[in-house]
Amino acid sequence: MTNTFPPPGFIPTASAIPGIAVYAPAPEETEALPEIMEFKCPQCQAMTAYCVADGGLRCTYCGYYEPPARTIVGKGAQEFEFTVETLTVASQAHGWGETREDLHCQNCNAHTTLPPGRLTHTCPFCGSNRVLHQQAPQDELRPRFLIPFQLEADACRPIAEKWLGSSWMTPKALKQSTVAGFTGIYLPYWTFDAVTRAEWKAEVGHQQQERYYDSGSKQWRTRTVTVWKWESGRVRKFFDDLLVPGTAHLSRVLLRNLQNFDTRALVAYEPQYLAGLLAQAYDVPLEKAWEEGRETMRDATREACRDQASTSQIRNFSMALDFSDESWRYVLAPVYIAVYRYEDKPYQVMVNGQTGAIAGQRPVDWNKVWLAAGALVAPGALLSLLGMVAIVLGLLLPPALGVAAVLLVPGVILLIIGGIIAFNIIGKARRMDDV
Amino acid sequence: MSESAGWGTEVHVTFCPQCDWHYVIPVESAPPRCPRCFAANLEHLTSNTEQLPYLRPPELVTPFTVNKATADQHITKFASGIPYAPRDLNPETLRRRVQPLYLPMWLVDGDVAATWEAEVGFDYNVVSHQERYSDGSGWATQQVQETRIRWEPRVGQLERHYDNVVAPALEQHAALENALGAYALDNAQPYTANVLERALVRLPDRAPDAAWADAAPAFQATAGEECRQAASADHIQQFRWSPAYTDRHWTLLLLPLYATYYLDDDNEPRPVLINGQSGRVFGVRRASIQRAQHTALIIVAIAAVLFLLSLVAGVAGLAMPPLLVVAGIGGFVALCIGLGAIIPIFRAWQFNRRPVETL
Numbered sequence: 001m002t003n004t005f006p007p008p009g010f011i012p013t014a015s016a017i018p019g020i021a022v023y024a025p026a027p028e029e030t031e032a033l034p035e036i037m038e039f040k041c042p043q044c045q046a047m048t049a050y051c052v053a054d055g056g057l058r059c060t061y062c063g064y065y066e067p068p069a070r071t072i073v074g075k076g077a078q079e080f081e082f083t084v085e086t087l088t089v090a091s092q093a094h095g096w097g098e099t100r101e102d103l104h105c106q107n108c109n110a111h112t113t114l115p116p117g118r119l120t121h122t123c124p125f126c127g128s129n130r131v132l133h134q135q136a137p138q139d140e141l142r143p144r145f146l147i148p149f150q151l152e153a154d155a156c157r158p159i160a161e162k163w164l165g166s167s168w169m170t171p172k173a174l175k176q177s178t179v180a181g182f183t184g185i186y187l188p189y190w191t192f193d194a195v196t197r198a199e200w201k202a203e204v205g206h207q208q209q210e211r212y213y214d215s216g217s218k219q220w221r222t223r224t225v226t227v228w229k230w231e232s233g234r235v236r237k238f239f240d241d242l243l244v245p246g247t248a249h250l251s252r253v254l255l256r257n258l259q260n261f262d263t264r265a266l267v268a269y270e271p272q273y274l275a276g277l278l279a280q281a282y283d284v285p286l287e288k289a290w291e292e293g294r295e296t297m298r299d300a301t302r303e304a305c306r307d308q309a310s311t312s313q314i315r316n317f318s319m320a321l322d323f324s325d326e327s328w329r330y331v332l333a334p335v336y337i338a339v340y341r342y343e344d345k346p347y348q349v350m351v352n353g354q355t356g357a358i359a360g361q362r363p364v365d366w367n368k369v370w371l372a373a374g375a376l377v378a379p380g381a382l383l384s385l386l387g388m389v390a391i392v393l394g395l396l397l398p399p400a401l402g403v404a405a406v407l408l409v410p411g412v413i414l415l416i417i418g419g420i421i422a423f424n425i426i427g428k429a430r431r432m433d434d435v
Numbered sequence: 436m437s438e439s440a441g442w443g444t445e446v447h448v449t450f451c452p453q454c455d456w457h458y459v460i461p462v463e464s465a466p467p468r469c470p471r472c473f474a475a476n477l478e479h480l481t482s483n484t485e486q487l488p489y490l491r492p493p494e495l496v497t498p499f500t501v502n503k504a505t506a507d508q509h510i511t512k513f514a515s516g517i518p519y520a521p522r523d524l525n526p527e528t529l530r531r532r533v534q535p536l537y538l539p540m541w542l543v544d545g546d547v548a549a550t551w552e553a554e555v556g557f558d559y560n561v562v563s564h565q566e567r568y569s570d571g572s573g574w575a576t577q578q579v580q581e582t583r584i585r586w587e588p589r590v591g592q593l594e595r596h597y598d599n600v601v602a603p604a605l606e607q608h609a610a611l612e613n614a615l616g617a618y619a620l621d622n623a624q625p626y627t628a629n630v631l632e633r634a635l636v637r638l639p640d641r642a643p644d645a646a647w648a649d650a651a652p653a654f655q656a657t658a659g660e661e662c663r664q665a666a667s668a669d670h671i672q673q674f675r676w677s678p679a680y681t682d683r684h685w686t687l688l689l690l691p692l693y694a695t696y697y698l699d700d701d702n703e704p705r706p707v708l709i710n711g712q713s714g715r716v717f718g719v720r721r722a723s724i725q726r727a728q729h730t731a732l733i734i735v736a737i738a739a740v741l742f743l744l745s746l747v748a749g750v751a752g753l754a755m756p757p758l759l760v761v762a763g764i765g766g767f768v769a770l771c772i773g774l775g776a777i778i779p780i781f782r783a784w785q786f787n788r789r790p791v792e793t794l
Contacts, residue, residue, distance in 0.1 A: 017661055020591055084560045302568060
């Protein structure tokens with residue numbers, strides 16, 4: 001028993017029985033943040049902002065620098081269980097820890113949260129200036145951790161220009177385009193940990209040679225048959241920090257391409273990290289994001305199960321999967337977003353603010369694509385056509401049949417190969433166009 | 436000496452000169468046989484009962500819930516299935532000798548002031564998922580909820596009065612509980628003098644100071660449970676406290692019991708006890724070696740007679756040879772019957788070899 005009563009750090013709490021006093025540990029004191037935080041330079045009263053190069057607050061006028069209270073927590077960042085209460089609250093609210101001004105874009109319906117004092121703004125998603133003020137929502141689900149920007153905004157431009165010129169499918173004029181005005185924004189992400197345990201069974205096909213008597217040729221021959229055997233197995237997979245975007249306003253394809261964030265760089269949330277930057281609260285609730293995360297996990301587990309089979313020929317596959325040790329985090333991840341215009345149409349570009357990975361929309365020059373596809377198919381088609389003509393001639397002039405064979409065989413082969421390559425090019429162009 | 440304070444009627448303290456158990460009986464009752472050893476009749480205690488350190492009036496009584504009829508069924512079951520049972524071990528005799536009896540337990544009241552610390556647990560539910568996949572029907576998801584416990588430290592102070600914390604009042608209490616099963620104490624009723632009209636009351640042989648060693652943990656368990664409730668928690672563990680007890684008051688709780696006995700081969704009484712609440716029976720079930728030997732002797736006698744007749748037939752067979760065959764068969768049968776005489780003794784011996792629990 002402790003000598004002093006109550007022990008340090010304990011405070012009185014409600015007791016349900018008279019005559020018994022109960023003391024509980026005092027809740028951890030969290031610094032009460034003002035509803036609106038202003039980041040002003042103590043020297044010149046100008047605005048300070050988060051400086052990526054220094055990793056702290058810097059005044060752009062007098063150069064005053066204030067280092068942040070950086071606490072790298074990395075993968076040790078606190079994770080939370082899927083309690084019934086959490087899921088209920090998370091489905092009803094959007095997390096934010098600081099009263100900020102939320103701008104609603106009438107053009108693309110995106111919600112963007114702005115730092116205090118910033119009333120005019122260009123929507124980073126569509127470039128539109130038509131925005132309205134709304135009150136930002138508040139709730140218990142605050143972002144507790146974030147990955148700070150490690151890439152300066154200036155570095156995005158050369159990355160974007162290199163990327164614009166990296167594909168022959170884009171219009172030639174695009175190579176001369178410039179993407180400017182990269183806006184740093186913290187995007188909401190959910191991270192999920194879980195262990196999956198699966199038991200599977202399936203019929204697995206094994207190729208075997210067997211001899212049979214061909215009554216037609218009256219000879220013994222060999223043929224390949226598939227023998228199906230039941231197999232089963234168990235798989236245990238651990239998923240660590242699976243990232244699922246907490247915003248539905250950005251293209252999932254682009255976000256997926258950007259998603260190589262390193263959660264070892266997670267730091268405890270401090271408002272200073274957001275000074276002068278944009279940040280977006282989640283609009284994909286926890287339960288919905290977890291559903292997406294579970295889909296990813298179970299598909300990966302299914303693939304692991306199928307990989308256990310002794311061959312890749314599988315049928316009647318079934319499995320039972322249990323999730324355990326599930327946990328989640330709500331984090332902010334750094335992204336630069338810019339919009340450039342080509343032929344009066346806006347295109348979005350995103351750069352991972354931690355790793356510099358880039359993803360974006362690019363216009364497709366379909367003339368080039370069709371031309372390339374035609375050029376690939378043309379030799380085969382031409383040879384095949386000549387071959388057909390030679391066959392027709394061969395009916396009159398039998399020696400022409402030999403020429404027909406020489407033309408037709410490589411022609412058909414080239415046509416098939418060219419067709420496959422052209423099909424892939426068109427598919428790739430479609431995917432690029434659909435982002 | 437007669438005594439009335441707290442008992443509601445004039446009572447005598449009696450004792451068994453054989454086993455020294457002390458009982459309280461109403462003054463108008465004749466001292467019966469000691470219901471513990473059944474070896475002797477109880478005798479009145481002639482010395483001053485005030486010198487008896489443990490003579491405290493009862494406060495609560497756990498009533499008999501097994502009536503005579505049910506007790507009879509248990510007795511009949513006890514007495515059946517014993518090979519060559521002693522003549523005295525029969526349901527009728529056992530029923531006739533049944534003596535209702537109350538065993539004592541200490542009840543302690545007291546005030547406690549303490550500081551305490553513990554870990555209290557709060558239940559909460561988490562959501563998990565189980566999934567099934569098959570090529571034909573795709574994924575099927577089932578949401579499951581599981582309850583987990585969140586443990587948190589708590590400390591506190593306690594100033595409470597506790598009533599009727601129980602502690603054993605007999606040195607043999609643990610053995611009796613082991614033999615007869617635990618008593619449910621939640622249906623205890625206030626003591627009235629009527630209790631003495633139908634049963635003897637056994638007096639404690641364990642001093643309150645000695646019983647305190649068992650009462651203190653009971654106080655701690657009661658306080659721990661109250662602290663859990665005070666903290667509005669679902670669980671409590673590692674409860675520790677530093678109590679200061681004042682104003683302790685000791686009374687008795689009476690537990691119901693039926694006692695009867697049978698006489699074994701040596702004419703020694705063998706007690707049989709029946710829990711007055713659950714009907715569980717405890718007693719030593721022994722086969723009678725004497726009865727087995729008696730049966731064996733009868734078999735041997737029959738074998739001897741048959742052997743003699745065979746012998747006579749054998750002698751006559753010298754003159755009339757066919758009788759030799761009868762003599763041979765008769766001799767063989769006599770031998771077999773003679774060997775069979777071992778069976779009763781073996782059965783009784785084997786039955787008595789079974790482990791026997793004693794109090």
